[in-house]
Amino acid sequence: KAGVTQTPRYLIKTRGQQVTLSCSPISGHRSVSWYQQTPGQGLQFLFEYFSETQRNKGNFPGRFSGRQFSNSRSEMNVSTLELGDSALYLCASSRVPEAQGPGGEQYFGPGTRLTVT
Amino acid sequence: KNQVEQSPQSLIILEGKNCTLQCNYTVSPFSNLRWYKQDTGRGPVSLTIMTFSENTKSNGRYTATLDADTKQSSLHITASQLSDSASYICVVSAMTGNTPLVFGKGTRLSVIA
Numbered sequence: 001k002a003g004v005t006q007t008p009r010y011l012i013k014t015r016g017q018q019v020t021l022s023c024s025p026i027s028g029h030r031s032v033s034w035y036q037q038t039p040g041q042g043l044q045f046l047f048e049y050f051s052e053t054q055r056n057k058g059n060f061p062g063r064f065s066g067r068q069f070s071n072s073r074s075e076m077n078v079s080t081l082e083l084g085d086s087a088l089y090l091c092a093s094s095r096v097p098e099a100q101g102p103g104g105e106q107y108f109g110p111g112t113r114l115t116v117t
Numbered sequence: 118k119n120q121v122e123q124s125p126q127s128l129i130i131l132e133g134k135n136c137t138l139q140c141n142y143t144v145s146p147f148s149n150l151r152w153y154k155q156d157t158g159r160g161p162v163s164l165t166i167m168t169f170s171e172n173t174k175s176n177g178r179y180t181a182t183l184d185a186d187t188k189q190s191s192l193h194i195t196a197s198q199l200s201d202s203a204s205y206i207c208v209v210s211a212m213t214g215n216t217p218l219v220f221g222k223g224t225r226l227s228v229i230a
Contacts, residue, residue, distance in 0.1 A: 004160070033218075035220075041222070042206070042220055042221065042222035042223055043161075043206065043220040044220070045218060045220075090160050090161075092160075105163060105166060106163075106218075107163075108153075108160030108161045108162070109160050110158075110159055110160050111158075111159070111160050113158075
């Protein structure tokens with residue numbers, strides 16, 4: 001079956017702009033998590049959605065937001081972009097939320113490479 | 118504070134040799150520990166998942182060990198291949214709080230001919 005897809009794969013924005021990234025989970029998966037990956041910090045958790053509800057949120061400013069639709073597809077939005085937002089944004093899906101144990105194994109998409117200039 | 122520390126930060130080995138990557142964690146309460154392989158420009162791919170009661174788990178040439186008492190894990194790669202060149206990330210599930218998964222910063226492995 002098809003894996004997790006993310007669009008766009010690459011994006012260049014300027015400071016102050018906003019951006020929306022999209023993630024389509026594996027068919028049948030209802031949980032979607034978002035991560036930011038930078039060389040210095042590694043992978044950092046942004047938020048997790050399950051059945052259109054945000055279950056968990058990481059320590060990121062309010063400029064980072066997300067949502068999940070009824071078909072489990074998810075979007076994340078970053079407003080007022082800063083240079084430090086340049087990163088690889090990864091989406092991962094699972095059948096159930098990871099914390100619920102079996103079935104919570106996450107499958108990652110290829111990521112969206114965001115560059116802020 | 119929940120943390121996952123990996124060592125070494127980077128490693129270069131010759132093709133065909135074995136290597137071992139280390140992971141120490143302070144995550145509590147512990148649910149499971151995973152090792153991911155991430156090729157450059159791609160998302161992480163799961164290699165193994167171990168729960169509290171599992172000491173060893175293999176996936177082909179990859180063998181992960183877990184000592185829940187000392188909160189240490191290792192990933193052993195046997196007979197390395199050029200395609201093993203990647204970042205290896207240790208991830209521990211905290212099962213609580215705002216961040217169920219705690220990620221290490223990874224070990225960058227380069228296998229050379």
